[in-house]
Amino acid sequence: MDNTTLLHRVQSAYPAAILASSEFRGELSLVLRPEALLDVAAFLRDEPELNYTFLENLCAVDYLGREPRFEVVYHLLSVNNSHRVCLKVGAAEEHPLVPSLTPLWPTANWQEREAFDLMGIQFSGHPALERILMPEDWIGHPQRKDVPLGYEEVAFTFNQEKIYAQKPFAKE
């Protein structure tokens, strides 16, 4: 299996699915239409010659200022062919909705929860899309680029009085 054959196979099976494709350091990346993601992933997994049975990684990226702002990235591995392919799906800023891959790969369950928790991506068809890392009552999604990096002004000798005056110290 090589990248050209793979691209050809996907293109002939789902002509409208691929928005763009690129190759970097020998790895093929396919940017897909969100609607086609489940079909293409199932095709890659179930087609006997392709056999991408292992979802290695699932994560979300925030390209602030770009349209679509978010991108969900999947890395698939075919153990039989020892070949990898990367799938990417864009998600819009106002309502970042991407189909869930949990029905195909159970491992996607927690990784999609992580992407939801930290990045705020919604996965349609996910069995229980809840926060996985942050406390349940957390507001917002902390890994987004528009969330401030630091949390609190650092106290030095010159400003510690001001900061400690506002700091909520615990009571006994």
Place this chain on the structure above:
Amino acid sequence: MGIEEKAGNLGVVTTSLETVVNWGRTNAMWPLLFGLACCAIEMMGAQGSNYDLSRFGMELNRASPRQADLMIVAGRVSRKMAPVVRRLYDQMPEPKWVIAMGDCAACGGVFNNYAIVQGVDEVVPVDVYVAGCPPRPEALIDGIMMLHEKVKREKISGVREDAPIRITSKNQLIQVK
């Protein structure tokens, strides 16, 4: 020589109740058995045979907060962990003390971000801060000795006014005596 014979020659020692109570508290101070991050490794080192915390009557780390009177917060406290730390503190019986071990527990350390509590003194009242990333076992032992000094000055009425290091409930900062 029998015990009666020996006791017969001991005579009488007079002291104040306060001294006896504080002596008892300092010499059998049992820490709560928990560690939150890398600092906990140094805390374990302090308990190992090389540094041997049991010299100070602290060989027992209690796994139940009901049996502990010292909380060593060893490591960074995440915002998800903070309610747990506070609950453990509330479950410890009085009198109880807290040591914030390491920069992370003292002020958040290098982790000035959304996930880490910027100093465990936002969650529980801290008696002694031990600086370092991580503090060496000697530093932790020094902090414990400092806490012992503080406990020895406690009044039986429960007022801890002349303690060496303290943040009062009025947010006045560290008084070093």
